[in-house]
Amino acid sequence: MSIKTITTTPFSDQKPGTSGLRKSVTVFQQPHYLENFVQSIFDSLEGVQGQTLVVGGDGRFYNRQAIQIILKMAAANGIGRILVGKGGIMSTPAASAVIRQYKAFGGIVLSASHNPGGPNGDFGIKYNITNGGPAPEKITNAIFAKSKTINSYKIFDTEDIDLDKLSVKRIGEMAVEVIDPVEPYARLMESLFDFASIRKLLQGNFKICIDSMHAVTGPYAQDIMEKRLGAPAGTVQNGVPLEDFGGGHPDPNLVYAHDLVEILFGDNAPDFGAASDGDGDRNMILGNNFFVTPSDSLAVLTANATLVPGYKDGLSGVARSMPTSAAVDRVAEKLGIDCYETPTGWKFFGNLLDADKATLCGEESFGTGSNHVREKDGLWAVLFWLNILAVTEKSVEEIVKDHWKTYGRNFYSRHDYEAVASEPANELMDRLRSMTGDLPGKQFGDYTVDYADDFSYTDPVDGSVSQKQGIRIGFTDGSRIVFRLSGTGTKGATLRVYLESYEPDASKHNVDTQVGLKPLIDLAEEIALIRQFTQREKPTVIT
Ligand code: VG1
Ligand code: CO
Numbered sequence: 001m002s003i004k005t006i007t008t009t010p011f012s013d014q015k016p017g018t019s020g021l022r023k024s025v026t027v028f029q030q031p032h033y034l035e036n037f038v039q040s041i042f043d044s045l046e047g048v049q050g051q052t053l054v055v056g057g058d059g060r061f062y063n064r065q066a067i068q069i070i071l072k073m074a075a076a077n078g079i080g081r082i083l084v085g086k087g088g089i090m091s092t093p094a095a096s097a098v099i100r101q102y103k104a105f106g107g108i109v110l111s112a113s114h115n116p117g118g119p120n121g122d123f124g125i126k127y128n129i130t131n132g133g134p135a136p137e138k139i140t141n142a143i144f145a146k147s148k149t150i151n152s153y154k155i156f157d158t159e160d161i162d163l164d165k166l167s168v169k170r171i172g173e174m175a176v177e178v179i180d181p182v183e184p185y186a187r188l189m190e191s192l193f194d195f196a197s198i199r200k201l202l203q204g205n206f207k208i209c210i211d212s213m214h215a216v217t218g219p220y221a222q223d224i225m226e227k228r229l230g231a232p233a234g235t236v237q238n239g240v241p242l243e244d245f246g247g248g249h250p251d252p253n254l255v256y257a258h259d260l261v262e263i264l265f266g267d268n269a270p271d272f273g274a275a276s277d278g279d280g281d282r283n284m285i286l287g288n289n290f291f292v293t294p295s296d297s298l299a300v301l302t303a304n305a306t307l308v309p310g311y312k313d314g315l316s317g318v319a320r321s322m323p324t325s326a327a328v329d330r331v332a333e334k335l336g337i338d339c340y341e342t343p344t345g346w347k348f349f350g351n352l353l354d355a356d357k358a359t360l361c362g363e364e365s366f367g368t369g370s371n372h373v374r375e376k377d378g379l380w381a382v383l384f385w386l387n388i389l390a391v392t393e394k395s396v397e398e399i400v401k402d403h404w405k406t407y408g409r410n411f412y413s414r415h416d417y418e419a420v421a422s423e424p425a426n427e428l429m430d431r432l433r434s435m436t437g438d439l440p441g442k443q444f445g446d447y448t449v450d451y452a453d454d455f456s457y458t459d460p461v462d463g464s465v466s467q468k469q470g471i472r473i474g475f476t477d478g479s480r481i482v483f484r485l486s487g488t489g490t491k492g493a494t495l496r497v498y499l500e501s502y503e504p505d506a507s508k509h510n511v512d513t514q515v516g517l518k519p520l521i522d523l524a525e526e527i528a529l530i531r532q533f534t535q536r537e538k539p540t541v542i543t
Contacts, residue, residue, distance in 0.1 A: 001158045001172065003076045007151065008032040014040070014147035016140040018345040018487030020126025022112045025062050028123045032153070038070055039153035040146035041108065041127050042077040044139060048106075049078040054099050054128075056090020056181060057110025058216040058279040059241040060117035063088050066110050066125070068160045075171035076154035082174065085181030088163050089241065091216045091280030093369070093377035094185040096132035100373065101184050106130055111216075111279035114251035115490065118244030122490050133350035133374025137466060140347075182223050189224060192310030192372055193383045194390065201390040202231045207270035210236045210382070211260040214246040217276040220379055250277050252284035252366050252378070253543045254291060265289055272389065272396060276378040281346075282366040283378035285385055287396025293513075293543075295325035295412050298362030300403050301384050302331045305360065307391045308384060310372065315359040319352050321345070322455050322470060323482045323498040324364040325410040334407070343457045343469035344484065350374050351461035364414060364498065366543075401509070408504035411516040415539035416486075417495040417530065425485060425493035428533035432471045432483055435527075439473060444523055447475045455482075473527065478502040481524045495534060497524050514542070 011030075014021055014037050021037055028034050042048060055070055057063040067088045074082055083102060084090075090098065092109055099107045112124035127135045127143065135143075156171050161178075169176045202208065202225075210225055212218040218239035225231045237259070238246065249256040252275035264273040264286040273286040285292040292300070302318050305311040318332050319340035332339035340358055342348035346367065352358040353371045362368040367376035368384075385396070392399065417425075439452035455469040470484035479501040486494035499520045503509060514521070524530065531537065 001156060003154055003172070004157050005152050005154055006032070006035070008036055008153055010148050010150050011036060012148065015144045016126065019113065019134060020109070020124050022115060022122055022124040022488055022490055024490050025119055025121055025123045028062060028066070034066055034069055034125070035073065035153045035155065036147055036150050037125060037143070038073050038108075039077075040143045040150055042073070043146045044142040045106070050080040051105035052081040052083065052102060053079055054083045054090070054095055054102070054104050054107035056085035056095050057088055058091070058113070059087070059089050059243065060112065060123065060245070060278065061119055061121060061243040062123045063110050063243070064163065066123070067163065069155070070108055071161055071171060071176055072156040072158060073154065075156045075174035079174055082176050083179050084163060084176060086164065086166060086178055089216060089219065090181040091185070091220055093281055093373050093375045093380065094181055094220065096128060096373035096375040097185050097188050098179070099128060099130070099132040104130070109279070113279045113281070113488065114249070114277045115488065116245065116249050117278065118247070121244065128374070131350055131354055131374050133353070134345070134347040136347055136350065136464070138464065182220050185220060186224050186228060188372060189380065189383055190228070192308070192380070193387045194309050195229060197390040198383070198386045199229050201386065202229050206272070206389070208235060208272040208386070209260065209263055209270045211257060211273070211275040212236055212239045213248055213250040213252070213257065213275055213277070214238045214240065214242040215250040215276065215278040215280070216241055217280040217379060220280065221276070224379060224383070245278065252277050252282055253541065255541045255543070257284055260286065272386070274382040274385075277366070280378050281369075281376040283368065283381040284366050285381065285396070290397040290400070292396060292400055293325070293412050294362065294366045294368070295327050295364050295410060296400055296403070297381065298324065298360065298368050299327035299331050299407070300388070300399060301368060301381070302328050302335070302360055303403060304388045304392075308387045311359065311370070316356050317352070317358040319349055319358040319361045321348070321363040322472070323414070323484065323496070324362060325412040325500045326502070327407065327410040328362065330407045340460070343455065343466050345487070346376050348457065348459070348466070351459055355461045357460065364412070404509050405506045408502060409509045411501045411503060411513055413499050413513050413517055414543050415497040415499070415521070416541040417534045417536050418489065418540040419491040420493055420495060420534040420536060422493040424533045424535070425495050428495065428528060428530070429471065429483065429485060432528055436471065444526065445519065447477070447479065447523060450474045450476045479520055481520060481527070483528060495530070497528070497530065497539075499524065
């Protein structure tokens with residue numbers, strides 16, 4: 001067993017995006033590609049020698065190979081101890097929880113989240129810091145800078161570690177502990193929610209269906225829902241994590257979670273349904289024949305938080321990503337708490353949570369979470385909903401419709417144009433950017449532009465500035481259109497168009513979302529010339 005120093009040359013494309021470095025598996029399989037990035041992480045972390053790191057992933061293809069490489073490189077780079085999930089598995093929120101509970105220095109999370117898996121799918125890697133959350137841009141920029149000048153990396157020449165048995169092994173001086181990835185997370189959930197009430201609900205006539213989409217939440221959902229909460233066996237479907245997610249696209253939305261959608265919108269539908277994404281940090285909430293938009297979900301959780309033991313004393317504040325609807329802003333206003341608007345990506349919530357400026361956070365992309373960890377958390381959101389349903393004894397639909405009655409309804413939808421050509425997509429954005437100065441005051445039919453800008457965020461805690469976070473066009477009636485390019489896609493560009501309008505009048509709430517937003521959808525086309533630039537007649541995914 002010896003440490004080897006391997007000569008390498010830099011790759012120019014290792015800039016982390018919205019959530020770490022994501023590329024197709026074949027890119028990661030190139031000689032030295034993963035190693036360069038991992039060495040760049042270690043080289044960017046001051047004082048990591050002798051410390052504990054957490055490693056785990058969503059179980060997708062290449063997860064196991066990547067973990068073996070990371071373990072051998074960690075040992076060669078003087079890391080003291082690695083905690084790795086059994087089978088190499090750890091959901092993103094569980095990794096965050098483990099980093100915090102074990103007071104680790106940080107962690108490496110292997111996931112491409114909602115992107116498809118398998119030999120022809122995607123892979124991803126990101127670094128999380130001591131608070132359990134994604135590294136802020138200061139660190140991801142440093143990692144990228146190192147990756148551009150790297151000329152060698154260090155790795156132990158040794159046997160693979162058996163990841164399938166709970167054990168403590170050594171590589172050189174470094175300890176490798178294979179731990180149960182579910183137990184620490186499940187215990188945390190028990191400390192936040194009223195498990196006794198939820199158990200009573202699930203053992204009565206209330207029927208639920210949880211779809212893990214063959215991704216990482218299977219073992220977590222089975223343990224929590226079926227074992228600890230006594231839901232009937234089979235409540236969790238597609239519960240065995242597969243390396244290719246069974247060929248599916250583990251993105252919990254109305255398009256990709258079609259199995260669940262069919263059940264919840266079918267005859268004799270259960271009362272509640274939920275799906276999670278590849279790495280377990282997102283959730284989709286459905287009622288019997290009812291879809292809860294993620295923006296509304298955040299608003300409902302905020303409005304009802306004090307019904308849940310973990311939040312019974314109230315919230316210090318809330319935060320949402322810029323494209324997320326303003327539904328939660330109205331709740332915050334009524335509660336008299338602050339509401340922060342951040343750029344897309346969970347890394348921007350970390351400082352607000354650490355400084356106790358926000359307790360709950362959320363994104364329109366089916367992500368909600370709180371200060372219990374520093375990642376968004378899919379099963380946490382499911383339990384939060386079940387806790388509210390157990391206490392109020394209302395249906396999902398009643399809860400949301402009552403919410404709209406109190407606060408008004410924010411009609412909201414996102415239209416994605418996936419894998420379009422990069423160059424015209426960038427031209428579309430550049431063109432919009434150049435228009436922002438002239439748009440305010442312009443009239444389009446019934447709409448008058450109130451403001452137009454490219455969103456820039458100054459972190460209220462450390463003052464760091466993030467620019468060019470998406471084009472916002474706001475209208476005088478409170479409606480809004482946002483355009484941005486995805487930072488997680490791996491093929492061409494993905495254009496996201498976010499549409500929102502506000503309707504205070506409850507008699508006008510029972511309208512289909514796409515119908516309600518039609519004038520704004522047409523306006524987005526008129527202003528941005530989406531068809532012309534994307535060469536697409538319609539979006540790939542509408543949520
Ligand atoms: C998307 C979502 C964003 C989310 C990110 C990572 O990013 O829009 O809200 O934080 O994915 O989520 P983008 O840049 O493609 O719009 V996950 O579940 O992939 O870790
Ligand atoms: Co995810």
